[in-house]
Amino acid sequence: MKNTPENNEVIKCIFLCEFHATAGTKIVDQSPKNFISKEMFDKASNYVIPKVQLAYCFISISLNDLKILGYPIRIDNKSYVRNAFYFNLCFVFDNGTRTFCYESIIKKCTEYLLSLELSSKFLSKLDETKLKRLELMLDKIRTDINNYGNCMLRDENNILPLCVVPYYEDKLIEINEMGEFSHKAPVLLDCFFENFTLSSWDLTTKMIVPFINGFRHIDRIAQLADVSVTIVLQCVKHLVLLGVAVLVPAFQYSNIYRPTPKLKLLAKSPEVQERAIAKCSKSELKKAKVRDILMLFASMTHGATLGELCVRFNPAKKNIDERNTVLFGLVEQLIRPIFKYPVVVNKNLFVGYEDMNGNHQQQHSLMDMNSCGIPISNASKRSSFDNVKVAKNSFTGLKTLDEICMRTASSTRQLEEQLACDKHVIVLLK
C-alpha cells in the first residue's frame, strides 16, 4: 500500500556534521548543497554536537523557521585524536512539521553509519570516493523519502530499508473515545477507490468492501460477509484511521437530521454542486436540481423524520435518490444526525393522566392498559416486556436509541412505542 505524501519537500535538507579535531564542529556533507549556511550552522552547533551526556538522544532545535532533528553519536576510542569521535546525521524541516515520524529513519541511518565507522573508520578517514558515496546516500534518502515516503537504500553491498511511520496518536484517541460503534455504518470515501487498488488491501478489507454501501451498519456487514464482528470493527477502525472511511448512523427513514452552517456551500460552490448532482441523482439520464437538494436539506429539522420529509417532497419525482442524498450531506458535513437518548427519571411523567381510581403505579407494571388508560394489544405488550428488562439499564442518557435497538434486537418502532408508554423515561434529542 502506497503512502501518499502530502507535499513533496518535507525534508528540506539532510546533513552530516562532525567534531573535527582541529577545525571544531563542521558540516561534512549536505544534500542539497549549501542549504545550511555557515552562520546558521554556527548558531546551531551547540545543539547538533552537544555535551557528552546528551549523546544517543533525539535532539531537535528550531531556529529561523527551520527545525533541525538529529541523533548525535559519540564513540570513545583511544585511536581517535581526542580519544573520542562525535558525529550527527541531521534532517532539516520546516518549523511546523511533525517530525516524530522521521525519528526512526534517522536512528536507522545513524546506526548504519555508526557500524560503518566502527568497522572501517568510514567517517573519520573520509576521502574522495567515500565522500562521493556519502553524497549519493544522502541524496537518495532525501529524494526517495520526499517523493514516496519510503526508501530502499543500496550502498555497496548493504541494503537499508527506510520508511516514514505516520503518527496516528491523535486520531486513535478520538476513535477510542467513540466506544462501541457496531451500530454505525461505515462509508468509503472517494479517495479509497482513487488512490488504492482493491488487491493491495488485506484479506478482511477485501471481504467486507463489497458489503459496505454507506447504509448498512457494521453488525449487518459482519453477518453478510460472514466475518466476526470484532474483526470487522478492527478493520473499520483502521480504515477510519487511514482517512479512507467515515462512520455515519445506519440509514433508516426514522432518522432525524438538521443542517449545519456549512450548508451555504451548496449554494455557493460549483464543485460541491457538481458532486451533489452526481451523487444524488436517481439515474444518469435524469439529473437532480441543486435547488431541490438544498430544499430537502433545509427542511430537515428536529421534528421531521426523513420518512415524513419524503412524503412531503416526493423526491423520486424530482429525480433525487434520498438515501444517497442523505449520505452525501453527511459525508460533506452539510447536515448532521440527531440522536435520541432515552433517560430514566424518577418522577412519574404521566401525572395527570392516571386512571380514575387514582392508582398511582410506582413501578413499571404490566396491566392490560398502560398508565394512559389506553389498552394496548397483548401481542405488542408481551414482546416489549422481554425487551424492557434488558433495555432498562441502558436508559442512562449515554446510549442512543439505535444502539439500544441493535443490542436488544428490537425495531426502532417497537422501542419508540414502548418508550412512549413508559412513564419513567424521557427521550432527549441532540
Added chain:
Amino acid sequence: MHPLSIILVKSDSKGDRLLFRYPFVQLKEDNETNKLDKKKNPYSISLLEEQKDNNNQLRQLSIDPAATNIQLESDEVLSSLFACKLELANQKFELKINDIRFVSHPALMENKNSNSFILINIVFALQAQCSYSIVKCYYELSKRLGLGLLYEERRANYLTKEMKTMLKVHEDTIYDHKSERIFDTILQKSSLAQCLKQLYFDLCTSGLINVVLNESVTLCFCLPQKAWMARFSERKTKTPFIDPDVIDRAIISLKPYHGFLLLVDPSELLDCVPPSGAKVLLQLIESYNPLKSLQSMSNDSDLSLDQVFQMVGHLVYWAKATIIYPLCETNVYVISPDAPIHVNSPLVEKFANKFPGMSLIEVISDFSLPTSIGHLTTPLQHPARQGRLAQMVLWMLQHHLLMQLHTYVQFMPSYEKPNDTSGLSLSDFGTSPKQSINTMSPEKSPMSDPLDVPNSTSNARQIPSSSQKSICSNFSVDDNDDSMNSLDDDEKIKELLNSFDECDRQAILKVPASSNFEDLNLMVRLKQSGYFQGEHHLEEIMFYENLRRSQLLQLLDKFRDVLILYETEDAASCLGFK
C-alpha cells in the same frame, strides 16, 4: 498541558549558570534504592508514585515519569544548553530532547557603555506531545516574563539583586552537592524564585496567572486551553480542546448585536486584568445584563464599542464569559449536541441545588425540539414562571447545555431553463467561485460602521465584473423621494426588476408580491446587500436594516417561492462545539 519544570538560566560576562528550577525534588537516591529492591524481589511491582511521597504538594499534581529525566540531567548540562549564543536571543527558542520540549524567549539586555550584557532565560519544559498552540502560549509567557524582568532591571536593578542572592546561596553550599537543599534555600530567600513557584502551581491547576514582579509589575497571563478545560470538567467524555485560534475567530466576529454571558461570579473577575484595566472592567460589569446587546451596554457604561469588544474578548479568552445573542423571548434554543446529560451527570445535582424542585432532565427535554421561551410560557401564566424559565435557560447556557439556532436565508429562484440544470443564476457568483468558498471567515472588522455591507457584496463592488448580469450598483429606490408618485409605480418596478438576472426575473415575476412596489423594493434592497447568501441570520438583518421581526418575516413569507430558509447555529460565536 502543564509544565514539567520551570528553569531559570542566566548568562553574562561572568559566565552562565542555572540559577533555579522548580520543581526540584531530587529522586536519584530513591531510584537507586528502588533498583536494589527490584533485584531482591522480582515479583514486586515498583510504583513510581511511591517515590514522589517526598513532597506532599507535588503529590496533588500528577507528574509523569518523564519528569524524572530532567532531574537526572545535571544542572551544568542544562545551563550550557539554555545559556544560548547572543545571536539566538530575543526570538523563539525551542529545543526538544527525546520526550521533553523546552521553549523560551531568551531576553537579552546589552549595556553598550560598559560593554556588558545580561541574558536571562526562563525556560519551560513541556511534554513533547503538547500541541503547537500550547507551545506558542508558553513562549508568549516566557517572553513577557523576560521583558518584565528586564524592565525591572532597568528601573531598579531587580534582576542583578536577585541573581546575586541566588549565586550566593550556590556558592555557600558548594560543599553540599544536594541541589535540593540549594534550591530550597533560594526559594526562601529570593522573591523571584517564589514568583516562579507560584507560576508553576497556577499553570498546573487553573491555567490563570496573576503574579507581581518585585511588587510593582503585574503579569497577567492565561492558558486558554487549560482554563476552558476546567469549564468543561463535567464532561466525562471528549473534553473539547479549545484552540486559541477558535477563540480569536469568535472574538473577531463579535458584532454590536451580540451579548455576553458571565460564567463566574463578578467578584472572581478582578484577578484577570492588571490594575490598569480594572476601571474599564468595573464599568462594564456595572452595566452587565445578559439581556442587553454589546451596543446598549456600551451606551450605558460610557465606554466605546471598541473597548467593550476588547474587554469581552479578554473575558472569553480567560474562560470567564461566553458570547451569546441577548436573551429574549424569540430566541430559539435546542440541546447542544455534546451536552453531558445522563443519569450520573454531576450537572443534574447542581441544577437541583440551584433550582429546588426542578429536574434538569425534564426541563431540558422541553428543548429537544427547538423552542423559545416565548413558546414555552405565555403572558397569561404567572409572570414569575417566565422569569424562572429565563433563569434556568441562562444556567443551561452557562454550562453549554443549550445552543441557539438562527434562521438563515438563501436566495434561490426556481425556474425551468432547458440548458441550465443547476437551478442557479450567474449573478449569485458576483465574486469568483473560488473566493466565495474561502470566505467562510467572518466579517472584516467589528469596528466598521454598522451600516457597512457584509463581505461578499463589498467584494463584488471592487471587482469590475465582465458580465453585465452581475449586480454592481444599488438599484433600490429611496422611499423618501417625493418626486416619485404612484403613476410611476410600474416604471419603478420595472427598474427594480432590471436589477435581477434575466432568468431570476421570470421567477420573481411569478411571485404575486412583486407587483407591490414596497415589497419588491425591500426585497431588492436586502438582496443587494448580500443578506440572502446563507451567511446572515434574521437577527442580524433586523439589526442592520432596522426592521421589525414581523416586517421581515412577512417579506420572507411573501417571497417564499424564491427563498430557502433553514435553521442552524451561528458558527462563529459557537466556540467550535461540535
